[in-house]
Amino acid sequence: MKKIINSxxxxxxxxxxxxxxxxxxxxxxININDKNLILKVNTLLSLIYNAGxxxxxxxxxxxxxxxxxxxxxxxxxxxxQEKIKITSMDSYMLLCPFHVDHKPSFSVTNHLNYxxxxxxxxxxxxxxxxxxxxxxxxIDATDLLAYIFLFDIKYQNDKVLPITKxxxxxxxxxxxxxxxxxxxxxxxxxxxxxxxxxxxxxxMFKTIDRIKNNEYDSNFKLKSENKKxxxxxxxxxxxxx
Ligand SMILES: [Zn+2]
Numbered sequence: 001m002k003k004i005i006n007s008x009x010x011x012x013x014x015x016x017x018x019x020x021x022x023x024x025x026x027x028x029x030i031n032i033n034d035k036n037l038i039l040k041v042n043t044l045l046s047l048i049y050n051a052g053x054x055x056x057x058x059x060x061x062x063x064x065x066x067x068x069x070x071x072x073x074x075x076x077x078x079x080x081q082e083k084i085k086i087t088s089m090d091s092y093m094l095l096c097p098f099h100v101d102h103k104p105s106f107s108v109t110n111h112l113n114y115x116x117x118x119x120x121x122x123x124x125x126x127x128x129x130x131x132x133x134x135x136x137x138x139i140d141a142t143d144l145l146a147y148i149f150l151f152d153i154k155y156q157n158d159k160v161l162p163i164t165k166x167x168x169x170x171x172x173x174x175x176x177x178x179x180x181x182x183x184x185x186x187x188x189x190x191x192x193x194x195x196x197x198x199x200x201x202x203x204m205f206k207t208i209d210r211i212k213n214n215e216y217d218s219n220f221k222l223k224s225e226n227k228k229x230x231x232x233x234x235x236x237x238x239x240x241x
Contacts, residue, residue: 001028001031001032001034001037002034002037004028005028005037005040005041005044008021008024008025008044009044009231009241012044012229012230012231013230013231013232015228016228016229016230016231017044017048017053017228017229017231018053018226018227018228018229019053019054021048022045022048022049022053022054025041025044025045025048026045028041029041029042039240040240040241043239043240043241044241047229047231047235047239048229051227051228051229052227053227053228053229054139055139055142055227056139056143057142057143057146057222061146061220061221061222062142064150064219064220065142065145065146065149065150065220066113066125066126066127066142066145068149068150068203068207068217068220069113069126069145069146069148069149069150070110070111070113070126070149070204070207071108071109071110071113071114071115071124071125071126071129072092072108072110072176072179073167073170073171073176074126074129074130074133074148074167074170075094075097075106075108075115075129076094076170076175076176076179077166077167077169077170078097078133079094079095079097081094081095081104084104084179085104086179086182086183086186087107089109089187089190089191090109090110090111090112090183090187090200091107091108091109091110092107092108092110092179092183093105093106093107094106094107094108096117096119096120096122097129097132097133098117098120098122098132099117099119099120099122101117101119105117105118105119105120106118106122110180110183110204111200111204113125113126115129126145127141127142127145128141130144130145134163143160144160144163144164146220147160147164148164148167148168148171149171149207149211149217150216150217150220151216151217151220168211171207171208171211172208172211172212176208177205177208180201180204180205180208183201184197184201
């Protein structure tokens with residue numbers, strides 16, 4: 001068994017470890033009893049995972065997804081409070097989804113995709129919100145975000161479709177549009193009109209229209225990368241491999 005694991009480490013040095021290696025290593029774990037070897041395999045697995053090898057999407061895709069989806073409608077979907085206060089620039093005060101909250105203490109800054117609870121101190125982005133809320137991993141949360149905001153519904157599989165639809169219903173709702181309109185008016189009154197401000201809201205309203213029409217984002221070019229984890233002496237030094 002030790003030999004097999006070392007051959008994976010050699011491969012990591014020479015040609016790199018890919019998704020198939022990850023699966024093989026994971027299967028190996030079932031048959032190992034030696035504690036040290038288990039530790040080694042787990043280290044390799046987490047190194048491969050953290051190198052993004054399992055991602056179906058390229059880094060460029062992930063950045064695009066992050067930048068072109070919004071946190072506010074996601075949080076609104078799982079929140080039924082009637083009155084929502086708009087505080088500073090594009091920030092909405094909501095009941096916190098992460099602790100039992102009776103007085104809204106969770107602030108969502110929509111265009112920054114940043115959520116922060118002043119009581120339990122939880123911070124979330126659009127991806128980490130979905131991770132926590134839907135109890136899924138980073139990769140699935142990124143995919144889900146793409147399905148909700150960027151894809152035509154026909155690209156989705158049966159498993160994610162109901163969740164995607166749940167969030168898209170909010171994006172298409174009057175409740176969300178009205179909140180954005182109020183936010184826009186508030187910002188104009190407070191900071192004056194600027195082309196940057198109009199562009200920001202224009203993007204958000206365009207997203208709503210696109211989803212209402214069930215159109216995918218034509219600027220989103222799906223690219224997959226065949227990533228590998230290349231092991232180095234530096235990595236070896238810092239881990240227990
Ligand atoms: Zn909280």
